[in-house]
Amino acid sequence: MADGGSVDGKGIGARVLRKEDARHLAGKGKFTSDFKRPGQKEMAFVRASVAHAHIKSIVKPAGYEHAIFTSEDLPGLKPMRALSKLPGYKLSDYPALAAGKVRFAGEPVAVCVADSRADAEDIAQMVEVEYDILPAVTDMLAAKKPDAPLVHDEWEDNIVFETFSDDDFQKIADEATVVIRREYRMNRQAMNPMEGKAVFAEWDDRQDQLMMWTSTQVPHLIRNGLAEFLDLEQRQVRVIAPDVGGGFGCKALLQPEELVAGYLTRKLECPIRWIEDRREHLVTGANCREHHYQITLHATPDGRMLGLDCDVTVDAGAYSVYPFTNGLEGAMAHGNLPGPYNFKAYKCRTQTTVTNKPGLMPYRGVARPGVCFAMEMTIDALAREIGMEAHEIRMKNMVPESAMPFMSIAKKHFDSGNYAKSVEMAVDMIGLEKVRASQGVPTDDGRIIGVGMGSYVEQTAHGTSVFSSWGVAMVPGYEQATVRLTPDGGLELRIGVQSHGQGMETSMAQMACEVLGIDPDNVMVTHGDTGLTPYSTGTYASRSMVMAGGATARACRVLAERMEIIGAHLMQCERTEVSIAGGKVVSGKGEVSFAEIGRVWYLNPDELPEDVDQGGVEVTMGYRPEPDSGAFTYASHACKISLDVETGKVKVLDYVIVEDCGTIVNPMIVEGQTFGGATQGIGTALLEESLYDEMGNPGASTFADYMMPSATDAPMYRVDHMESPSPFTEYGIKGMGEGGTIPTPAAIGNAINDALKQIGAEVMETPFTPRRVRAAIEAARDRKEGEAA
Amino acid sequence: MTELSININGEHIKADVEPRLSLADFIRDRQRLTGTHLGCEHGVCGACTVLMNGEPVRSCITFAAVADGSEITTIEGFDQDEPMAQLRQAFHENHALQCGYCTPGMLVAARDIVTRLPDADEDRVRLELAGNLCRCTGYVGIVKAILSVLEQRRI
Ligand code: FES
Numbered sequence: 001m002a003d004g005g006s007v008d009g010k011g012i013g014a015r016v017l018r019k020e021d022a023r024h025l026a027g028k029g030k031f032t033s034d035f036k037r038p039g040q041k042e043m044a045f046v047r048a049s050v051a052h053a054h055i056k057s058i059v060k061p062a063g064y065e066h067a068i069f070t071s072e073d074l075p076g077l078k079p080m081r082a083l084s085k086l087p088g089y090k091l092s093d094y095p096a097l098a099a100g101k102v103r104f105a106g107e108p109v110a111v112c113v114a115d116s117r118a119d120a121e122d123i124a125q126m127v128e129v130e131y132d133i134l135p136a137v138t139d140m141l142a143a144k145k146p147d148a149p150l151v152h153d154e155w156e157d158n159i160v161f162e163t164f165s166d167d168d169f170q171k172i173a174d175e176a177t178v179v180i181r182r183e184y185r186m187n188r189q190a191m192n193p194m195e196g197k198a199v200f201a202e203w204d205d206r207q208d209q210l211m212m213w214t215s216t217q218v219p220h221l222i223r224n225g226l227a228e229f230l231d232l233e234q235r236q237v238r239v240i241a242p243d244v245g246g247g248f249g250c251k252a253l254l255q256p257e258e259l260v261a262g263y264l265t266r267k268l269e270c271p272i273r274w275i276e277d278r279r280e281h282l283v284t285g286a287n288c289r290e291h292h293y294q295i296t297l298h299a300t301p302d303g304r305m306l307g308l309d310c311d312v313t314v315d316a317g318a319y320s321v322y323p324f325t326n327g328l329e330g331a332m333a334h335g336n337l338p339g340p341y342n343f344k345a346y347k348c349r350t351q352t353t354v355t356n357k358p359g360l361m362p363y364r365g366v367a368r369p370g371v372c373f374a375m376e377m378t379i380d381a382l383a384r385e386i387g388m389e390a391h392e393i394r395m396k397n398m399v400p401e402s403a404m405p406f407m408s409i410a411k412k413h414f415d416s417g418n419y420a421k422s423v424e425m426a427v428d429m430i431g432l433e434k435v436r437a438s439q440g441v442p443t444d445d446g447r448i449i450g451v452g453m454g455s456y457v458e459q460t461a462h463g464t465s466v467f468s469s470w471g472v473a474m475v476p477g478y479e480q481a482t483v484r485l486t487p488d489g490g491l492e493l494r495i496g497v498q499s500h501g502q503g504m505e506t507s508m509a510q511m512a513c514e515v516l517g518i519d520p521d522n523v524m525v526t527h528g529d530t531g532l533t534p535y536s537t538g539t540y541a542s543r544s545m546v547m548a549g550g551a552t553a554r555a556c557r558v559l560a561e562r563m564e565i566i567g568a569h570l571m572q573c574e575r576t577e578v579s580i581a582g583g584k585v586v587s588g589k590g591e592v593s594f595a596e597i598g599r600v601w602y603l604n605p606d607e608l609p610e611d612v613d614q615g616g617v618e619v620t621m622g623y624r625p626e627p628d629s630g631a632f633t634y635a636s637h638a639c640k641i642s643l644d645v646e647t648g649k650v651k652v653l654d655y656v657i658v659e660d661c662g663t664i665v666n667p668m669i670v671e672g673q674t675f676g677g678a679t680q681g682i683g684t685a686l687l688e689e690s691l692y693d694e695m696g697n698p699g700a701s702t703f704a705d706y707m708m709p710s711a712t713d714a715p716m717y718r719v720d721h722m723e724s725p726s727p728f729t730e731y732g733i734k735g736m737g738e739g740g741t742i743p744t745p746a747a748i749g750n751a752i753n754d755a756l757k758q759i760g761a762e763v764m765e766t767p768f769t770p771r772r773v774r775a776a777i778e779a780a781r782d783r784k785e786g787e788a789a
Numbered sequence: 790m791t792e793l794s795i796n797i798n799g800e801h802i803k804a805d806v807e808p809r810l811s812l813a814d815f816i817r818d819r820q821r822l823t824g825t826h827l828g829c830e831h832g833v834c835g836a837c838t839v840l841m842n843g844e845p846v847r848s849c850i851t852f853a854a855v856a857d858g859s860e861i862t863t864i865e866g867f868d869q870d871e872p873m874a875q876l877r878q879a880f881h882e883n884h885a886l887q888c889g890y891c892t893p894g895m896l897v898a899a900r901d902i903v904t905r906l907p908d909a910d911e912d913r914v915r916l917e918l919a920g921n922l923c924r925c926t927g928y929v930g931i932v933k934a935i936l937s938v939l940e941q942r943r944i
């Protein structure tokens with residue numbers, strides 16, 4: 001094996017500064033909305049003004065008929081249909097433009113095309129749509145009632161998907177003398193990458209090909225979807241993701257607007273651009289989270305967890321998103337609820353309901369922030385009940401390091417790690433004892449202090465076996481990478497995943513450096529282009545570093561062998577006498593630079609040895625971890641908050657993170673992902689909520705009423721790392737892009753309830769806004785007064 | 790149409806614009822200076838921040854016509870600017886950007902902080918930054934970068 005040493009410590013583990021920074025700092029990043037071509041037209045959508053209705057008529061204003069298109073004007077445009085083999089899953093169509101019926105406010109009804117967005121919006125305003133309004137169902141629990149209005153007329157109810165697993169609770173009945181029951185709700189949010197969705201479509205007559213630049217995490221999946229629903233051959237579609245301004249899940253899906261742009265560019269014979277505005281983002285797409293939990297934990301008086309019984313409801317909105325479907329949240333909630341804990345009995349039922357709201361999309365952490373919230377809050381409730389510190393309960397019940405690898409009660413195959421150690425370290429870092437001592441001292445400003453934590457384990461980079469069991473239209477297989485030595489000794493690296501903030505142009509180059517010893521500066525990483533990169537299901541599920549990184553390592557090793565053959569020949573020595581080190585082929589007799597190898601292969605092939613590999617200095621290799629059940633990252637977060645009893649306002653004072661994502665490729669990037677994720681978690685915990693009224697009208701359509709975490713809401717996080725390599729992946733790397741988001745709502749919720757414990761109040765619904773905190777305090781006071789009276 | 794005479798990044802420009810055209814759209818679509826980004830178009834996120842006569846403004850809620858006669862500096866116009874050079878280096882070293890979408894507006898706001906408030910501490914920097922949203926970084930690198938430039942400039 002030819003793994004070369006790294007150049008100046010720039011391989012795995014190094015804090016290499018990012019190669020992608022320079023262009024962004026100069027304002028020279030190239031995002032989809034930056035594209036402009038002569039003759040291009042812009043789209044604006046007429047969107048449903050009501051949540052549930054039959055469309056009676058659409059009247060186009062006179063003189064503008066040519067610029068307005070309804071579903072009837074776009075024959076051959078198929079509705080999106082996201083397949084699933086989950087047993088009992090009900091399939092449904094998601095039309096790109098509403099056909100006869102609208103199912104959520106904001107659903108595209110017609111599209112208007114003009115030279116500028118402003119002109120297109122002017123036209124859209126003149127379009128008259130008459131609706132026959134139907135009663136709407138907007139609450140997931142109400143949607144289950146027998147008399148609830150049906151979102152999809154062809155179904156007999158509003159339940160799209162259910163899971164159920166039973167267990168025998170008799171076996172724990174004698175011991176489980178403590179029973180904790182709670183009801184939790186994590187409300188609906190929107191993902192809000194700072195760049196919304198954007199699409200630029202152009203038909204290339206020379207190639208007979210639809211060229212689509214789109215702000216996506218999954219260019220190859222978008223290509224699949226465009227080909228399927230526009231009825232094109234795959235060769236007729238090329239999808240390119242240029243710079244993408246954040247994704248967090250919503251850009252891992254095909255959107256109706258992409259289909260319409262792809263259709264219209266060909267029909268109208270001009271480039272078509274659509275740039276989602278923030279209002280569209282907030283009220284029509286990227287809706288996420290929204291879980292409800294009815295949870296019962298059975299335990300012993302000394303804090304041993306014995307059984308968990310839970311009813312989970314997920315609000316999937318009106319439509320199933322392509323290709324992930326709206327079934328994954330429920331399925332993943334079922335499989336992830338027990339978290340890092342081991343207990344004897346687990347019973348769970350999940351019901352995913354449809355409502356007259358935008359389709360639910362998988363957002364960073366997918367289902368896990370919800371289940372972690374429910375589980376971790378319940379553990380703290382148990383701690384308060386039995387008078388124990390919650391971290392002691394966590395440590396007592398976590399799967400121990402000695403048991404790894406371990407098949408969890410929810411059939412997750414944990415690979416490695418010392419979960420309890422992360423708890424211990426986090427407790428230490430937050431200074432629990434000191435906080436406890438300070439809690440007894442009253443402050444003059446009426447604030448009370450709380451401390452709380454949350455732990456999770458996250459399945460990352462799970463592969464074929466996991467996704468094929470779900471039967472969705474995107475099953476990851478062998479991830480591939482292509483490496484090519486250039487004539488001057490540089491390296492081109494092509495990967496099918498997409499980097500939109502994760503810094504893969506740097507971290508993947510570090511991977512090549514690890515194997516070949518080549519300076520990352522000499523490695524050009526190309527990603528996000530179906531025309532240039534190997535097929536990949538893309539960037540989601542914290543998989544890119546494990547999968548594309550692993551494939552890169554494999555491809556680089558084969559390239560190394562081929563370069564060694566050429567290098568040995570040039571140095572007149574045996575193949576066994578040479579190796580790759582520091583970006584060169586070296587032997588006892590001297591060294592040959594990569595540039596020299598490149599020169600010989602490309603420019604002077606007469607100098608090549610006879611046994612040269614005819615595949616040359618370009619290699620594509622595939623990689624899949626074995627087993628492919630996932631690499632399990634975990635972390636414990638702990639925080640200290642202050643709470644103003646009068647106003648209900650919560651402030652995060654200190655926040656610590658102890659995380660273990662196996663072997664760390666670039667600690668700077670890992671920390672950045674963690675801080676960013678945790679801040680999104682603060683949004684979930686304290687600020688962000690997509691409100692809908694009972695008619696299904698969205699109540700948060702601007703950043704004035706949808707509160708995003710700003711610099712004043714986020715603390716200066718403190719972080720420490722553990723490194724338990726996965727035994728199953730290249731270099732022991734585990735995925736970590738999502739994790740920061742997962743335990744934050746739990747940690748903050750637990751801290752709030754810790755502070756409120758003296759009042760006897762408890763919060764159980766995110767976001768913990770001042771109004772909700774006040775309501776909890778008042779309810780507790782009423783209860784006490786009631787008891788006294 | 791409104792006639793507009795404006796100086797962008799040192800270049801004098803005359804143009805006819807619709808009264809309703811925003812300064813951001815004028816900069817991006819007409820002048821093709823696409824470093825100025827749009828994150829909300831309603832004045833909250835700060836992605837579109839540019840300097841107008843030396844002061845930060847939100848170009849998404851400033852009409853181009855209102856900028857008549859003014860001097861505008863966009864992210865592309867700071868190449869000779871010392872505080873901006875310091876900030877760019879500090880942003881790079883502190884991992885103050887991930888996707889890079891908020892970065893141009895963030896840099897323009899940061900330049901305003903380091904030049905206007907030489908004594909700002911962490912709390913003040915955070916308060917000043919509250920009008921610039923970043924969804925990726927959690928603000929850790931951004932705040933550290935700005936504090937480090939303030940420190941450099943105090944020596
Ligand atoms: S785009 Fe101007 S403030 Fe958001």
Ligand code: FES
Pocket residue numbers: 194245246501885886887888889890891892922923924925926
């Ligand atoms: S770096 Fe992505 S929004 Fe700030």
